[in-house]
Amino acid sequence: MDYSKFFAKIANRRQPNLIRRMAEDYIHNPSAISFASGMPNAQTFPFKEVNVTCKDESHIKLKDRNLDDALQYGPTKGYLPLVAKWKELQKKWHNPKFENWDVHFTSGSQDGISKMFDMLIDVRDPVMVQIPTYSATLGALLPLLPEFIGIEQDQDGIIPEQIYQNCKKRLETNKPMPKFLYVNPIGANPTGTVLPEERKKEIYELAEKYDFLILEDDAYYFLHFMDDQPTSFLSIDTDGRVIRFDSFSKIFSAGLRLGAVTAHKDILGTLSLHFQCSNLQPSSLSQILIYKLFESWSDEKYEQHFKGIQKFYRERRDIMIRSLTKHLTGLAEWSTPKAGMFVWLKITALEDVYDVVMKKCINQGLFVITGHAFNSDPTQKNQNMRICYSHVTEEEIEKGLSVLSNIIKEEIASRTNKK
CATH class of the missing domain: 3.90.1150.10 (Aspartate Aminotransferase, domain 1)
Known part of the structure; x- marks a missing residue:
């Protein structure tokens, strides 16, 4: 799939950060001598240990090399053991059907969403957004001056017929097609709706037919009140047109400010260029705490x-x-x-x-x-x-x-x- 047609002009102007690239290459070759990265020496940091006691009385202790990693710069896409673990969990929970997918950690899911908007939207680009929608999403989206196409909700979430009618009319009148649909499929904020599986399939078929991306902002994926876990758009994606945003705020801690994006590698590669020149990476300490928790938990836990x-x-x-x-x-x-x-x-x-x-x-x-x-x-x-x-x-x-x-x-x- 050619993603370049979806990218905004600014995304195509971004260049790789050579220092970041060399630092990440060094991680894979720790025996090398590096004069390249401006990494502060961990010996100068005032922290000796970080000890966290969980509610089940288990303990997470960071010291020596683990603590150094937690207090130091790390890879832009995320702490590599956590990246591997999160990919394992995404495969378990969603089992993406397309090849070459990957994950990229962010400083909260909203960080990834706002950067994705920057990456995809030029002025007057048409985009479809569930209405009503989360105020911070609107705050990130509207200053980019897109053509805003609101997709209304009923008790089961956004209405596929409205997507169809909008796209059909635009095609008939030779107007540009929407670049993407933004949606909360589970626990839509603020309405609390959950999209039924048949609607997800219908919407995905429309995305294939009219060639738009689906931005799946799914912060409430595990915070549902259904008998069975609702399926995700990522789990039915065969083309690589779903960009999924996960949040750790609702299930572990909002203050850790950690989120993750799952998408095709070509999308994440372009997204990463923005991170390389802005916040560089998510918090290493937050990532390692989450990784240590994951490492200690069984499927039953x-x-x-x-x-x-x-x-x-x-x-x-x-x-x-x-x-x-x-x-x-x-x-x-x-x-x-x-x-x-x-x-x-x-x-x-x-x-x-x-x-x-x-x-x-x-x-x-x-x-x-x-x-x-x-x-x-x-x-x-x-x-x-x-x-x-x-x-x-x-x-x-x-x-x-x-x-x-x-x-x-x-x-x-x-x-x-x-x-």
């Missing part, structure tokens, strides 16, 4: 950990839904999320919720996110709110939704009186 995460958030979701039913029935509409951390509310009696959220809620000590944050045009009226159940207690959920109910009722009464 992975399964136990992920099931524990799902149980925790499913219980929080159920508490939130019960409290919503108690306090907001008749005031709002919502669907029970199938994955993720959020409920997407529609306040049916109000045309727009911006002032309610930004003034009245905040003034009463309640923070929610207005739906405007998830819209490519935040000036449009919006009836939606995103509420998060991941880190609030049952008592806070009950109190917060009671406050929200009263605020909405007062706003409805106020607007009625003005009429």
Whole structure:
């Protein structure tokens, strides 16, 4: 597959960082003498050991060579033992069907996504994006001035028919075809939808027919509430047109700032040129901590950990839904999320919720996110709110939704009186 047609002009102007390349060659030949890399001497660092105790009372200890590696510059694509382990896990979980795929670690998945946008988008390039969508994604995307094609969602996620109609019309009118589709297939942020497998297959067939890439941003892959693990776009990709973004934030630690991109080597090679001249690499310390954890876990331990995460958030979701039913029935509409951390509310009696959220809620000590944050045009009226159940207690959920109910009722009464 020829990927060059998808790359932006700036991506084609990037040149390899020779210092980075020589440093990575040296890693494979440690007996050589290197005057090339400006690596600080680890003997000057003030750290002697790093000890981490896990909740199961297992320990990770970094000292001597492991600690030196954790505190030092490393390869742009990632700590090589972790790269090998992550490829093993991607094959186990997704089993990509195309050849020459690889992985590249990033400083959080959002880092990889924003750099991928830079790599693919020239001004006025058409791109398809699920709407509503995560505000940071919009923040990275919109300044590049693409032609934004919103693909709406129903209770099962983005609607394939809208992709088909958009592409069909563009082909008939001789307009440029979209370069890619950006989508959260599992736990779409903010709606909590999960794309059924039949929709994924239908969307992939459209990608083949109209020749666009699929940017699979799947931060909530393991944070779902389904009976069986939903399949990924990567697992059905036969052409190498899926670019998958994984996050460690929801399953290990958000503060470690570690993510990974899985795609064809030609895509990752071009992406790596951007990393070589920006943040150079993800944190070595974060990568080695994750690798040591992976190294010590069995398949059963992975399964136990992920099931524990799902149980925790499913219980929080159920508490939130019960409290919503108690306090907001008749005031709002919502669907029970199938994955993720959020409920997407529609306040049916109000045309727009911006002032309610930004003034009245905040003034009463309640923070929610207005739906405007998830819209490519935040000036449009919006009836939606995103509420998060991941880190609030049952008592806070009950109190917060009671406050929200009263605020909405007062706003409805106020607007009625003005009429």
